[in-house]
Amino acid sequence: MLTQIQTFAQLHFIPSPSPSQPPTPLRRRIFLFSAHRRLPLRHHHNMFSISSPALRITDCISSRVNDKIGSVGGEAMGEEKENASKQVRRAYPFHEIEPKWQRYWENNKTFRTPDAIDTSKPKFYVLDMFPYPSGAGLHVGHPLGYTATDILARLKRMQGFNVLHPMGWDAFGLPAEQYAIETGTHPKITTISNINRFRTQLKSLGFSYDWDREISTTEPEYYKWTQWIFLQLLKRGLAYRAEVPVNWCPALGTVLANEEVIDGVSERGAHPVIRKPMRQWMLKITAYADRLLEDLDDLDWPESVKEMQRNWIGRSEGAELEFCVVDTNGLQRDNKITVYTTRPDTIFGATYLVVAPEHVLLSSIVSDAQRKQVEEYKEIASRKSDLERTELQKEKTGVFTGCYARNAANGKDIPIWVADYVLGSYGTGAIMAVPAHDTRDHEFALKYSIPICGVVTPDNGNFSYFEKAYSGEGKMINSSSSVSGLDINGLSSKEAALRVIEWLEKTQNGMKKVNYKLRDWLFARQRYWGEPIPVIFVDDTGEGIPIPEVELPLTLPELDEFTPTVTGEPPLSKALSWVKTVDPVSGKPARRETNTMPQWAGSCWYYLRFMDPKNSKELVGREKETYWSPVDVYVGGAEHAVLHLLYARFWHKVLYDIGVVSTKEPFKCVINQGIILGEVQYMAYRDPDGYLVSADSVDVTIEYGQERIAEENVMKSGDSFVLKDNPNIRLITRAHKMSKSRGNVINPDDVVLEYGADSLRLYEMFMGPFRDSKTWSTSGIEGVHRFLARVWRLIVGSPSPDGKFKDGTVNLDGEPSMEQLQCLHRCIDKVTEEIEGTRFNTGISAMMEFVNAAYKWDKLPKSVIETFVLLLSPYAPHMAEELWSRLGHPTSLAYESFPKANPAYVKESTVVLPVQINGKTRGTIQVEEACTEEDAFRLASLDSKLSKFLAGKNIKKRIYVPGKILNVILDAQNVKVGQR
Ligand code: ANZ
Numbered sequence: 011m012l013t014q015i016q017t018f019a020q021l022h023f024i025p026s027p028s029p030s031q032p033p034t035p036l037r038r039r040i041f042l043f044s045a046h047r048r049l050p051l052r053h054h055h056n057m058f059s060i061s062s063p064a065l066r067i068t069d070c071i072s073s074r075v076n077d078k079i080g081s082v083g084g085e086a087m088g089e090e091k092e093n094a095s096k097q098v099r100r101a102y103p104f105h106e107i108e109p110k111w112q113r114y115w116e117n118n119k120t121f122r123t124p125d126a127i128d129t130s131k132p133k134f135y136v137l138d139m140f141p142y143p144s145g146a147g148l149h150v151g152h153p154l155g156y157t158a159t160d161i162l163a164r165l166k167r168m169q170g171f172n173v174l175h176p177m178g179w180d181a182f183g184l185p186a187e188q189y190a191i192e193t194g195t196h197p198k199i200t201t202i203s204n205i206n207r208f209r210t211q212l213k214s215l216g217f218s219y220d221w222d223r224e225i226s227t228t229e230p231e232y233y234k235w236t237q238w239i240f241l242q243l244l245k246r247g248l249a250y251r252a253e254v255p256v257n258w259c260p261a262l263g264t265v266l267a268n269e270e271v272i273d274g275v276s277e278r279g280a281h282p283v284i285r286k287p288m289r290q291w292m293l294k295i296t297a298y299a300d301r302l303l304e305d306l307d308d309l310d311w312p313e314s315v316k317e318m319q320r321n322w323i324g325r326s327e328g329a330e331l332e333f334c335v336v337d338t339n340g341l342q343r344d345n346k347i348t349v350y351t352t353r354p355d356t357i358f359g360a361t362y363l364v365v366a367p368e369h370v371l372l373s374s375i376v377s378d379a380q381r382k383q384v385e386e387y388k389e390i391a392s393r394k395s396d397l398e399r400t401e402l403q404k405e406k407t408g409v410f411t412g413c414y415a416r417n418a419a420n421g422k423d424i425p426i427w428v429a430d431y432v433l434g435s436y437g438t439g440a441i442m443a444v445p446a447h448d449t450r451d452h453e454f455a456l457k458y459s460i461p462i463c464g465v466v467t468p469d470n471g472n473f474s475y476f477e478k479a480y481s482g483e484g485k486m487i488n489s490s491s492s493v494s495g496l497d498i499n500g501l502s503s504k505e506a507a508l509r510v511i512e513w514l515e516k517t518q519n520g521m522k523k524v525n526y527k528l529r530d531w532l533f534a535r536q537r538y539w540g541e542p543i544p545v546i547f548v549d550d551t552g553e554g555i556p557i558p559e560v561e562l563p564l565t566l567p568e569l570d571e572f573t574p575t576v577t578g579e580p581p582l583s584k585a586l587s588w589v590k591t592v593d594p595v596s597g598k599p600a601r602r603e604t605n606t607m608p609q610w611a612g613s614c615w616y617y618l619r620f621m622d623p624k625n626s627k628e629l630v631g632r633e634k635e636t637y638w639s640p641v642d643v644y645v646g647g648a649e650h651a652v653l654h655l656l657y658a659r660f661w662h663k664v665l666y667d668i669g670v671v672s673t674k675e676p677f678k679c680v681i682n683q684g685i686i687l688g689e690v691q692y693m694a695y696r697d698p699d700g701y702l703v704s705a706d707s708v709d710v711t712i713e714y715g716q717e718r719i720a721e722e723n724v725m726k727s728g729d730s731f732v733l734k735d736n737p738n739i740r741l742i743t744r745a746h747k748m749s750k751s752r753g754n755v756i757n758p759d760d761v762v763l764e765y766g767a768d769s770l771r772l773y774e775m776f777m778g779p780f781r782d783s784k785t786w787s788t789s790g791i792e793g794v795h796r797f798l799a800r801v802w803r804l805i806v807g808s809p810s811p812d813g814k815f816k817d818g819t820v821n822l823d824g825e826p827s828m829e830q831l832q833c834l835h836r837c838i839d840k841v842t843e844e845i846e847g848t849r850f851n852t853g854i855s856a857m858m859e860f861v862n863a864a865y866k867w868d869k870l871p872k873s874v875i876e877t878f879v880l881l882l883s884p885y886a887p888h889m890a891e892e893l894w895s896r897l898g899h900p901t902s903l904a905y906e907s908f909p910k911a912n913p914a915y916v917k918e919s920t921v922v923l924p925v926q927i928n929g930k931t932r933g934t935i936q937v938e939e940a941c942t943e944e945d946a947f948r949l950a951s952l953d954s955k956l957s958k959f960l961a962g963k964n965i966k967k968r969i970y971v972p973g974k975i976l977n978v979i980l981d982a983q984n985v986k987v988g989q990r
Contacts, residue, residue, distance in 0.1 A: 102802035104766030108888040112213055120904050121163075121218040125622075125634075127172050134166040135174040135638050137617055137677075139646025139654070142180050143204035145189065148211040149748065150756045150774070150786065155645045155683040157771045158780055158850060160217045162643060164884035165845050167218075168908035174638055175218060176620035178225035179205050183609045184262070184278060187539040190572045197539040197572070201228055211759065215767045216887050218904070223623045227612025232619060233541045234563030235629040236611050239661060241544060241556050242668055248294045249533065251554065255368070255434075256532065258286040263574020263581075264536045265290065274395055285392055288578065291543060291605065293531040295660045299323050301674075302528075302659055310679040312781075315651040322652045324527025328352035329511050330438060331520035333363060333415035335375050336423050340414075345375055347415055347426070350437030350525055353447065354514070355498065355506035358489040359465035360442035361455065363415045363426045364408065367391035368434035375426065377412025384409050384428055391430040399430045406431050406454040417442075418519045419510075421493035429454065437525055445479065452479035465489050466503055531657065533608060536580040538572045540606030546591055549599045558594060564602075580604040613654055614661040617641050617676060629670060640673045648682040655680065681848060684783040686774075687745035688754030692719040692731055694741050702733070705740040745785040756786050768886035769795040775850035775885060794854070798889060800861055801882065805875055805893050826871045828915075828940050833863045834874050835915035841881045842911065850885075857882060872897065877909045925950045926977040927959045935976075943970040950976060 115121060136159045141152060163175035179201075186197035186204075205226060212219070225232050243249040256265040261281035265288065270277045295302075303323050306316045328351050335345040347363060365372055367388040376384045387409045391399070398404065408429030415426050431450050432441050445455035446464040455462050464475035466484045473480045483503035490497035496513050498506040514520035534543070544557045544564045557564060567588035572581050582604035583589060593600045615629070621638040622630045655677075662676040695703045695714040708714060719741060725734045733739040748755045761770045773791040778784040826834070837860040844853035860878060864870060876897055883890035883903055894903040922934045923946060933955040937946050947968060950956045964981040 102799050102806075102889070104768060104798075104888065107892045108214075108216065108762075108767050111888045111891045112216060114891070114902065115216075115218070115904075116213070116221075118902070119222070120902050121175065121220050122222050123172065123174050123220045129172075129637050132171050133174065133638060133642075134163070134171040135617075135621075135641045136162050136166070136643045137175075137620070137641045137645070138177065139644070139650060140178045140180050140613070140616060141208060142183055142185075143201065143208045144185060145200070145204055146750075147204075147207050148758050150758050150761070150770075151647075151683075151686050151748070153215055153758055153770060154686060154774045154780075155647075156212070156215070156217055157774050158681075158683065158848065159643065159645050160771075161775070161845055161850060161884040162848075163218055164887065164904065165842075165908060167904060168880070168883075168906055170907070174223075174620065175220060176223040176225075176623075177212065177217070177219040177221070178223075178616060178620065179208070179227065180609075180613045180616070181205065181226045181228040182540045182607075182612055184264075184537065184539075187537055187572055190539070194570075196568075196570075198228070201226075214762055215758070215771065218887070223620050225616060225619055225623050227541075227616065228539075230563040230565050231626070232616075233612065235619065236541050236607065236615070237544045237562050237564060238559060238629060239615060239665070240541075240607070240611075241559060241562075243293060243664060244545070244556050246664070246668075248297060248664060250292055250294065251289055252292050252530075253287050253289050254292065254532065255285045256288045256290060257283045258288070258578065259283045260576065263576075263578070265532065265534065271395060274398070283395075286578075290532055291534040293533045293660075295531045295657070296526060296528055298660050298663050299325065299526045299528050301663055302656065305659075305663075305675055309675060309677070311677075312648075312680065312682055315648070315655065315680060315682065318651040319656055322528060322656060324525075326352050326525050326527075328523055328525065329354040329507075329514060329520055330523045331357070331418075331442060331514060333417065333442070335371075335426070336414040336416050338377060338412065338414070340423060342416065343375070343413075345371055347371060347375075347440050348438045348520075349440045349442045350523060351442055352525075353444065353503075353507070354510040354520075355486060355489075355501075355503045356444040356447050356465055357417070357419045357442070357510055358491070358498075359444040359446050359463045360417055360424060361445060361461045361463055362424050362443045364429045364432045364441050364443050364454075365411070365426060366432040366434035366439040367428055367430055369428070369439045372411070372428060375411055375413050376428075380410060380412035384411060387428060387430075394430060396433055396435070399433065402450070404431075406450060406457060408454060408458065410458075418517065419494050419496050419513075420491035425460070427454075427458075435529065436527065446475040447479055447481055449479045449481060463488060531660075533611070534605035535608050536574055536578055537606055538566075538569055538581040540608070541611055542566055542582070543603040543605055543607060545603045546593065546600040547603065548593050548596065549601065554603075555593060555595070555600070561594075566606075580606065582606065610653060610657050614658045615665070617644075617658075618665075618671065629665075632672075635670070636672045639671060640675055641677045642679060644677040644680045645683060646680075647685070651682075682781060684779070684781050685747065686777070687783060687785045688748045688752065688756075689787060690743045690745050690785045692721065692724045692741045692743055693717065694719050694733070694739060702736075702739050704738055705730075705742045748786070754786075761791065765791055765795045766798075766888070768798055768889050772798065772854060772885055776854045778851060780848050780850055797854075797858055797861065798886060800865070801886075802889065802893075804861060804864055804870070805879070806896060824869050824871045826874045828938075830867060830871065830874050831912075832915045833860060834877055835911045838877065838881060838909045839911035839916045842908070845884065854885065857885075879903070880906055880909050921973050923973070924975050925953075925956055926975065927956075928979055929977060932956055932959050939973045941972065943968060943972075943976075946970060946976050947978070950978070 138156050138159050159175065163173050167173045181201045181204075186200045189195060189200050190197045209221075209224075227233060227236070240249060257271045258264075259266050259276045259281050262276055262279065266276055266283060271283045274283060275281060276283055303320060303325055306319055309316065330348050330350055331354065332346045332348050335343045335347060337343060347365065349363065365375075368391075372384065372388070387407075406429060408427045408431075411426045411428055413426050414423040416423050427443075431454070432439065443451040443454065443460075444465075445451040445460065445462040447466055452462065454460070462475050464473065464480070465486060465488045466480060466482075467473060467487050468480060468482060468484045486498045486501045486503065486506045488499075489506070490499050494513070494517070496510070498509050501509060511520075511522045515522070542564045544562060545554050546557060547554050567582070567585040569581060569585055571584060574581055575583070582602075589602050589604060591600050591602055592598065618630045618635065618639075622628075622634045625631055658676055662671060663674065665671045666674055693716045695705060695708050696717055697703050697712060697714055703714065719733065723734050724731050724741060725737070726732075727737055727740075731741045731743060733741065746752050746754060758770060765773075769791060772794040776794050777787075777790065837856050840856035841853045844850065844856065857878075864874075864878075876894070879890050879893045879897065880903060883894070887904075891903060894906075920936050921939050923937050923941075924931050924934050926932065933950075933953060935946065935949045935953055935956070937949060941949075947970075951960050960978065965978060966981045967979040969975070969977040969979070
């Protein structure tokens, strides 16, 4: 294949175009060739030996940030660089310092938030979304959020706040159970070992968690309260059982939530999923829909998350209308079909009705002639997911039911169809179809030759309703009838809608109605590794009875066999002696509920338990809750925008209603960290002739191959990356989500081993804006590591020839100069502002600037250096503690006051200073307000205008008022010379 391409390229010499010819696609390629923007394959084939999957702009992030870091640390790779970076790695003893301070913090319980605290002090509750302790251990994505919250926690402690910064485990869930099924290892054992690994990893990163508050959702002392909350929901009618069609996955043996099903298969493992009616526990989140919606407005959350919640709740205002069913002979039947519409104004345009295939009335209204066809249609529809059914671009299908509905507004009988673009689970499961004004109805009406009747005309005139639907608002036409006496012609859509609702309510044909897309929450799993649901069923009546609260926790029985049964009967049903029980009131035999709670349960309220983790009497003590609530900053991934954050808000509101919590909302501020993608890859286009083509010249009509270029063959040119050998060839960059299958996963343990935890922390913060996605870069981490080494050498000094690090080589005496104070206080100001604004990357830049400046100073006064160490400490706590101790402090700096910037040194203090020569103003110079007389005079002598008056003159006297004026008096002799 290669030879063929080469031969083709060699044989086909393509001449350059004449400059006057406009570039056709072909000519553009020719031009490229002549401008050396394409390279024949033979020259470069050895450069492109690594091929890798393509990365698109959508999952790819600009490498700007890493360029920046790269310029701190980035020479070309290769042996030289390898050696250089190894030296850097040895440049300060992080491998000794880090474990030493981690031990110190642990032994001294430095970060413990005692129960008895001075509550007159302000509080700061900063929380991470607690992890699921997976078998894979920590991923570099975890420390991104955890470092950010740790920096905030450390800053706030030093600013005098009582800080709550806890960590725990969301440890029930499918992976441990799947693993148990495959290996026979009990999920408890897997979970404990995973938790231990996570804990060790987190400790190795120096996070300042209060480990005395650690909780796991799988501990009976914890899930006792999850079960207690369930009982409160049950008491208030917010938990109920219902026969609902569920997504049943036979392979996983469980019901899945809609969002766990993607294109008809399970998100985990891609197993087929079918719809099956099952009796399930449901939580009535819909009862809180309005409050969940309204209270969003005041939250300091990302707008995108709030919008996703609004859409998820999906409130719409409209009306329910009743239509009498009429048979083929025009005879009215007993049945009525209620439809939900957001456009009651279009009632005169309804030319047919649609019921969903699962509509309860369908089998009773269908005519005998149509029954077989309708049944077949229902069967096909039952195999489709809601998503598939409602996709706009899918061709609409349906079957006539053989009966009609009478439109009370005009007395007309319109056909009733069954079609799967109407969902059984939304509204009433039936619609009045208005093809002139709804796109889906329009498509359907055209396909099945159903009349289209326009009733709303756009304000700007005519509209052809047969070509497409007009879905906007406008003026009503064709909308009056003597049968009903309703006349809305000439009204605006809004006025018409109000009038129709009035009429519906007066004539009892319907009423105003608010609808939500939000469904009640399916709250049961047919799996073992979850919280048992504290309910029993009395054998003879089947009645469900909550177990008494004093019997909580209802612990999970030990089981050796976790495999789900094919019938859907949960594995817990195998724990026979556990299942068999008696009703404590009647003494009758009963069976325990064998479903368990879904994974989301434990994470709905864990933030409350952290406030009072050991309380055996209450979920959380009132006083503690009142002090710590709400969570001030909650950091986690954007993937939790709806489910977790909505469920937690729902439970919180219920707890508020029953007086357990004092705030309406659990999380004041939510921040989503961006994802970390794998290393940037550089890709070149190759055309079918085997030539490389510059990325800015690709021709859309040609299919190119893409090849990965090794980093050492790439260089930066302006904003782009180009081939080192031929800078005319521009490359594209891409980055993939880290995944095992792509082999681009970075293990934080390896990074800690090689560069230290402080470097990892600093790097993750320096990669780019906290909320943005960013790409991992090994040269980037070397860059920040070098910065830390520079800090170390600045304060401690270079290692002596024996490799030992000296102590206290910094000159610690003396008063700081004005320049030093200004530099320091600007750094304090910036670092504080940037941490508080969660712009951690620019906080680091400010520290880098400080260190660059400090390297130029002859003397480093202790006060300046100590202050800088405190500034550094939230980011690089191990190094900062070590430096602090070497600067002579016997205890941790964790509770030292965080430096405060003195505005006098911060403000830009340059002034325009008038310069007089012999009392006459001859010009101005720009100087620091605190500039010395000598410096001001030197600047004046260098100024092009003033120098004419001063060059070669004898100065008799200088009068200098800082910030106000410089007056230079020349010798009289000079003056004469000047006058001549
Ligand atoms: C008549 C009509 C005329 C409609 C018109 C729209 C435009 P939202 O805003 O999402 O609530 N609808 C109602 N129930 C449905 C169901 N179960 N499955 C599919 N579609 C359903 O949308 C409400 C609109 O979606 C309703 O208003 C109804 O169509 C349709 F010019 O009724 B409308």
